[in-house]
Amino acid sequence: MAVERELAPSPSSESAAASASETSPSGAEPLPGANGAVDVLEAGGMPGDSREPVRMDVPNPPGPVSVSPDGATLAYLVRAGTGFRLELCPAGGGGPTTLDLPFSPLPDEAAEGEPGTGEGPAWSPDGRRLAVAGAHPGHAGSAIWLVVVETGESRLLVDHRAADRGPRWSPDGALVAFTSRPEGRADTVCMAFADEPGPAIALTDGRQDDRDPAWSFDGSLLAFRRRHGEVSGDHDLWVATLATGELRQLTGKPGKAGLGGKPANRWGLRWAPDRLQMAYVTDEREWDIIAVINGENGAGWTLAGEAGDKADPRWDPAGKKILYTRSQGTTTACCVKGTSAATATVLDPGDGVASSPRWLGEGRVVYRFGDPRRAATLVVQDAVEGATRITLPAPEGTIPVTSVTAGEDAGVTTADGATPLTGDGSPAEADGAPEVTPPTAASPDAPSIEGDASEGTEVPTADAGRGLPEPIAGYVTPGSFEVEVDEGVTLSGLTYRLPERSGPAPAVISLGDGPPRRHGSEVQPLEQGLAAADLWVYAPNGRGIAGYGRSVSDTQAAMADQEVEIGDLVTVAVAVRTREGVIDQAPAFVGRGYGGTLALLTAGRPGLARAYVAIDPVADWDQELDEADPAWRAWITEHLGVPAVQRGRVATHTPTTYAGLLDGPVLLVGTGDASPGRAAQLRGFAALLDELGVSYELAEVPAGESPDAVAERVAEFLRGALAPDPMTGAEPETADDEVGGRAELPVDEGASDETVGDGGTEPARG
Structure with a gap:
């Protein structure tokens, strides 16, 4: 059943929240258990965190030039x-x-x-x-x-x-x-x-x-x-x-x-x-x-x-x-x-x-x-290695993003808005926000090359910045983490953790938008917001995603009948629990769109997740295909199949198949920016959970809110869902078995075997 909560709107969304209380995303009926507002954290982290969240503006990225x-x-x-x-x-x-x-x-x-x-x-x-x-x-x-x-x-x-x-x-x-x-x-x-x-x-x-x-x-x-x-x-x-x-x-x-x-x-x-x-x-x-x-x-x-x-x-x-x-x-x-x-x-x-x-x-x-x-x-730069990079002014208009200041002097800029430069020409770091750049897959020890103009390099007018823009205050530089999920197949991704934090933290596996979209080294408000809440966040790039060769991008389609994505997430979850700085307990799974679908599908492996968060998830592939753009439709049919022809395969990629197995706290988030079809799918999935008697929370984020408004709401939910047991400091014992020194999470092999007359799969009844 849905848990109705009074959520305080953020200062920038009071007017939007007022209208959203009457309509849900895309003008549909209100989602049950939501009032159209966003719960905003009072402090930027776990209990005891004294940092203040500060709403700031991020440039509105230009499209292709x-x-x-x-x-x-x-x-x-x-x-x-x-x-x-x-x-x-x-x-x-x-x-x-x-x-x-x-x-x-x-x-x-x-x-x-x-x-x-x-x-x-x-x-x-x-x-x-x-x-x-x-x-x-x-x-x-x-x-x-x-x-x-x-x-x-x-x-x-x-x-x-x-x-x-x-x-x-x-x-x-x-x-x-x-x-x-x-x-x-x-x-x-x-x-x-x-x-x-x-x-x-x-x-x-x-x-x-x-x-x-x-x-x-x-x-x-x-x-x-x-x-x-x-x-x-x-x-x-x-x-x-x-x-x-x-x-x-x-x-x-x-x-x-x-x-x-x-x-x-x-x-x-x-x-x-x-x-x-x-x-x-x-x-x-x-x-x-x-x-x-x-x-x-x-x-x-x-x-x-x-x-x-x-x-x-x-x-x-x-x-x-x-x-x-x-x-x-x-x-x-x-x-x-x-x-x-x-x-x-x-x-x-x-x-x-x-x-x-x-x-x-x-x-x-x-x-x-x-x-x-x-x-x-x-x-802009000369087409040679090491040339000075010139930042052009950002397009008019900005996107509000909440960040967490690390000190009174964080975010100092020069008179023309450029990042202050140190004596060697590199951008000065904001006070209290040290940047530690880990090796990356593309360039293990890539140095920063922005700096003073070299001789013969034309510098644009004073309106243009030099080097790169100032970092967003409070955002961390992610690390990298690789997990071998199959012979010759290694998944890699980014980890987010506040550098000044010490001691273990609960783990969150963030699936982003899911395949085929890659989680890249760019601004990621959701993961940064969860890290600000003192969580250890891992964002892996799974099969079906480009940038890792055919062995990763093509094998999801080749192994779609084997539920390979969830099998990979089992391996990832086990590896995450053994990481230094992570509390040895089941992680939470978070995702948006198809990533939210995958987060819910992990319920098919009981004991794998401690909490589930799905933001505008795909819950009905027939309905999704009806409004999918050509690129998304082509990817779905190539990698997952067509519901009318391959109902059994598609059923194993559908959250309703495993809805009755959801064994931890569930948060469903509907955003005002979602398509009408996604909003309808979310309502349908919530109705199924009501029918099955599965408890969940349902929140709605109005259209036009800052990109990190969802992160704030998810972080608040996870702070409670992942909090260690107050008596023991750890989660209650689970049925996990220890094999060879690594936790082997139990697999319910019969979860998707029962089919109904139309070729689909009967939702599990818990």
């Missing part, structure tokens, strides 16, 4: 409430400006959600206009809008009933190619004249998914991706000859051997600026690699095949180098590699997450970078 033809201006989208706005920022420094548009702009993302496919608004070759995807004024689909940069004047490129995205200008600026999905048809490659309104000209027939067009340097060829057969994740490369309309297949052709011969996913198409060669990303190897293919004869070779998943390749203006990102473990580095070079150069320290790399000209690059203590922002 597009650079104007002259390299002087950056265009990108920024979140604004529930939508986005279009901003322009000088590449040499200075504050961003917002274009006032008559439509709501939409991110330019590939349908299958491959990493590094976001383009940002598309500049016309003369730099006067931007092509932007946005909401159509007359129907529910999306459209391509042409925006005059100087005035913001906008018009539709094509007015038809379809979902249009991904505009790409021809080299002469006369045409715009784009991906269109007309009603009742597949993705189609189309183009239209840019100077006057007119119809869409279809280059493909719409019988199978054709998407993501890319113009050759001379405008003679238009490359695109075509879905390979019925496998939604695989794509071949094709080219259209504009003069004749001929379509030619470059990869995946019968009889083609070597690179490009077998079915694979290929994306990120980029033509060289001076020849008919195209760089792209393919998953044909153990890691995602960057390959080059000849657009005329289909001959290809590997350009960047080192360890790590590559993404977002970009040719330099001379066509001699490729800029790209490389993800390995929890970090993503920005790299550059010459077309004939043996190795790549890493441009950033390799201790955070880089994305959206772009050339500015004259050997300079811009990319988005953030780390566990700094929100992502745009940085």
Whole structure:
């Protein structure tokens, strides 16, 4: 049954809480046991902690960046409430400006959600206009809008009933190619004249998914991706000859051997600026690699095949180098590699997450970078190792985040808002917040390289910061922890613990959003908030997540019938209990979305968890698929199956199957930012728990709250659920058996064996 509680709203959410008490996320009926408010901790930690929580602002991260033809201006989208706005920022420094548009702009993302496919608004070759995807004024689909940069004047490129995205200008600026999905048809490659309104000209027939067009340097060829057969994740490369309309297949052709011969996913198409060669990303190897293919004869070779998943390749203006990102473990580095070079150069320290790399000209690059203590922002540097990094001003608007001060002087900034620099040019640490950087998977001993400008390096105006932004006060630098879960399969992740704390702490295993989203070395408000509550937090990256090679990313799909994810979590939980500084008791499992689903599924292993927290969990896969975006739907069906066809398999990935086995305190959290489908799934799961007589707490966080509002609510719940027994200082004895010096947690092998007539699984009755 739900436990109804009076929760005090945070100061920033009183008005939101008032309205949320009448409606739940997405305007649905109120969730039982919740009043729409958020319980805010009175102190930033466990009992006796004297630190004060301080609400501060974190920059609103910019979306993928597009650079104007002259390299002087950056265009990108920024979140604004529930939508986005279009901003322009000088590449040499200075504050961003917002274009006032008559439509709501939409991110330019590939349908299958491959990493590094976001383009940002598309500049016309003369730099006067931007092509932007946005909401159509007359129907529910999306459209391509042409925006005059100087005035913001906008018009539709094509007015038809379809979902249009991904505009790409021809080299002469006369045409715009784009991906269109007309009603009742597949993705189609189309183009239209840019100077006057007119119809869409279809280059493909719409019988199978054709998407993501890319113009050759001379405008003679238009490359695109075509879905390979019925496998939604695989794509071949094709080219259209504009003069004749001929379509030619470059990869995946019968009889083609070597690179490009077998079915694979290929994306990120980029033509060289001076020849008919195209760089792209393919998953044909153990890691995602960057390959080059000849657009005329289909001959290809590997350009960047080192360890790590590559993404977002970009040719330099001379066509001699490729800029790209490389993800390995929890970090993503920005790299550059010459077309004939043996190795790549890493441009950033390799201790955070880089994305959206772009050339500015004259050997300079811009990319988005953030780390566990700094929100992502745009940085500019020369394309050489060790160059000074220049921080561009953050987009207008901020995201409020509660942090915990470590002293009165924490968070000191210079007059221009930059981080104070020490004598050697490195950022000065905030008083009381020492930074200890552990080795990372991508760069074991990566040094910080921000500092004073070297000779010959142009420094932007005084409006731009130098080095990296100030760390968020109270945020910790995470450590790393690896667990071998199978022969040859090791899962790694990040640990969060206040460095000034001594003695063991209760453990929390945070599953984040679950696969396929990686828990990376970037700002993570949930894990940081739990660490501030004096908990030891481990965020592992499980199977199905990229950045660890095919042996990790692909084995969840191959072993879906074996409930391999929960088996891995058993091993992780045992390993966590043996860690120094961790109380030897069952950990709590916390997750959001599919991560929340996995947290609830651990109930299928009685004794594994001491508490369960699920934030907007997936509880009904049929309902989830009804509203899933194409990328998420493709991942679900590939890795878990289709409910109508594989009910037994899907049932073992559904929390209702194990609801009656929940043997510890349960917290369900619904957020106002969740989709209507997720809100409905949460209500349905709560109703099932009521039917089964399983006690739980249910809280609701209003839309628009700070990212760490959920962390505050979860931390308060876990402080009680994980508190050691007051008489013994430890949890009550459990049924765990000691085998070989390690706790072997019992497994209920019959928990999912009983099926009902429709092929599903009967929920356990406890």
